[in-house]
Amino acid sequence: MTDTLQDTSKLPIATQSVAERWKALPNWARWALMAAIGVLILTIVQSLSGTELLTTPNASSGMLRWAMPILLAGLGGLFSERVGVVNIGLEGMMILGTWCGALGAFEFGPWGGLICGLIGGALGGLLHAIATVQFGVDHIISGVAINILAPGLARFLSDRFFPQRGGSISQSPRVDGLGTFTVPGLSELFEKIDGWGIFFLSDVAGLLEGLVTDIRYFTLFGLLLVPASAWLLFRTRLGLRMRICGENPKAGESLGVNIYFHKYLGVVVSGAFAGLAGAFIVIELTGLYRGGQTNGRGFIALAALIFGNWRASGVMVGAMLFGYPFAISLNDFDETGSGVATRALLLVVAIGLAGYAVFTYRKGATKRSAATQVAAVIGKSAANDQSFMKSPTGSYMSGVAALGGPNVLLATVLASITFLWYLLTDRAADWVPNTMPYALVLVVLVFASQSLKAPAADGQPYRRGEA
């Protein structure tokens, strides 16, 4: 009986499935391959849609720039949720960061702005920690309260501080950025390759050029915080102690971990990150504080956190996915109007959805054939359970299963709709790029919610000594 079930690891490479070979690759190779496939799709789509904006240096540098506030705030969310505190107040802490960052940058220069923004956000985090950790207030309620408090406080303080500094109640005076640098050699090299106009190769070079030319120091700092956060949370003793607060605080307590302290630490660090995100907006994106300029990025950061499965690298990918369409839409103009490149993004989304459908279907097919094999060996098929298969639920389920499950069906339908939309329009309306990230988050959650894993005790109240 056992020899009918083959041990796949002993098979020659050629007969191994794609998924198995994929799993055998080292981490960095998987990332690089995924990025290459992504750029290849972009290149093909761009040549089909009559635009050249998808792989310009502007696209990648813009993506980095617009992703940065979401990335920083998302890392903030990571610290908070890893210690078990849901932080929906990221938006409010970010607003505090923008205000403090603007004042600090005006008074002490850009580095002062960075530090002041960080402190402002951390104070918001402290407030959240006091409410949720100390007093056990529901995390979302406290976060909402902070989101109501922060804009009012910022406006009130602006009225007191900015008019005499050349600003007004709704905005601060202009402040300087941290400055930029260009990687010598690489930038020129990529520019040259980009100029050759070779399919794919020049597109890759174009995107890389954007990543090594005029990098903001703040951006570099933010990018370095990604591995730093991952290292701190997943490779150090402190990180382990912090994570046990989010997974099983009572077990941590029994091991002598000071849960309150680590929760406080996580939430305050979370606020500090959100404050940094705010400072980035002020110092690098707009050059001044303006009321309402965070524009819901705190919420997008939460979405990026969930998208990234509560991991630092995942948050980064999520943030880039949000930044990219926005960067594209900002440059998406030609002589006749706007929206050509954004329309091309619709095709990218359609391809992504179709790819997901095919992938899931094939995965399901492997599982199904394995199941029938096993069933044949045992000599009893689940499908023989006649009474179930004849019931309405059973026949519906078998119908859906034949199509590869509801996910495949849904992804196919969504892909078709997006593809039709792409076919039937010439340019995307101006509201499309503004809406696309949010719609994408919903789509991702629809498909991935069940496979994403939040920290086990995330959002749950904890009181010392209740174990």
Place this chain on the structure above:
Amino acid sequence: MNTSLLRRLSLSLAAPALAAAFALLVSSLVLTLSGSSWLDTYSEMISTASKLESMVDILNRATPLYIAGVAVAIGFKMNLFNIGVEGQYVLASFIAAWVGSQFNLWGPIHVALILFVAVTVGGLWAGLAGLLKVTRGVNEVISTIMLNFIATGGIIAALLPLAIDDPTDPNQGTPLIAESGWMPNLNGLLEIFTRDIIKGRQLGGMFVIAILLGIGYNIVVNRSRFGFDLRASGMNPFAARAGGVPPKKMVLIAMTASGAMAGLIGMTEILSVNHSYDQGFVQGLGFAGIAVALLGRNSAPGMAAAALLFAFLDTSSAPLQVTGTASPEIVVIMQATILLAAVIAYEVVNRIKQSDEVRRAALATEAVGPGEPEAMSGPDAMSGPDAMSGPDAMSGEVTA
């Protein structure tokens, strides 16, 4: 037992009183630090509010706030956080105003049509989040936030240009609704109390509807089978399920009901004030509704008081600016401080009540027969942290 009842009662009243006192203290401090006189500010606010026309303003402002509070509270009652009330009411108001502007019907029918469209759109938009939750396990907090952005930045941005009749009009919006679709005001009712003519003010008809909704909410939630199922699912979904309450159906119904109620928030604006949806349509009532529901502890009278308080603070902000007594933003700080202080105070009181409960149970079991540890853990487990600390912290009712 009587003293403990008294203790419980005073504890319940202590929370809002403490929160208000703390908020006053903080605002006074902020005012003093920013160089304004707190005494002048408060007296200015009170003298403004005591004018008749301000009272009408307050009632008109409190009406949508109250409806928003009820909409949020329906979700809270079963531990659902409908943070998307904001998007639901804006979308519902836009579509209702647009549909309403296309018809010219007999008055009551016209108004009813607009209300019906608003309720339907709000309910469907929220129901979508409910559907995603029960079929795909998408957390409603995130999905409703995303749906907020999709509603305002996507759907309305896409459809509003189609709805605009006159592109030269500076205030771009839906066409004006015909007068048959305006809701009659309640000034006749006001004249029973006072003969003074109110300077151009009108008490909107939605005021009555809001009161009826509040009564209906109270009866349905506290006195009906459905309300019992709703609260049971909120407090302990597993127990409710064992008791025959289908959890998925309850999520769908609660979300849809919450959104349907949210659809009515913008109706004061559409039916009584602007009669159209335009770029300047009132925003932020959904988030304010969350605050109202939290302050009012999801109870109809409590939320009415909270809505009035917030409306009072809102309307007193403009006069502060006019007279230059203080920065008008101080009222937002007051609102947020009251909210934060109140939720903390409620939580503290809740904890005191819990420990009281444990002590009482311990005493009671001691009186019956000595030393059965299981009996002691009973009430504690019932009112344990899982049941108590959801947004609906009314669970004191269980043990009361």
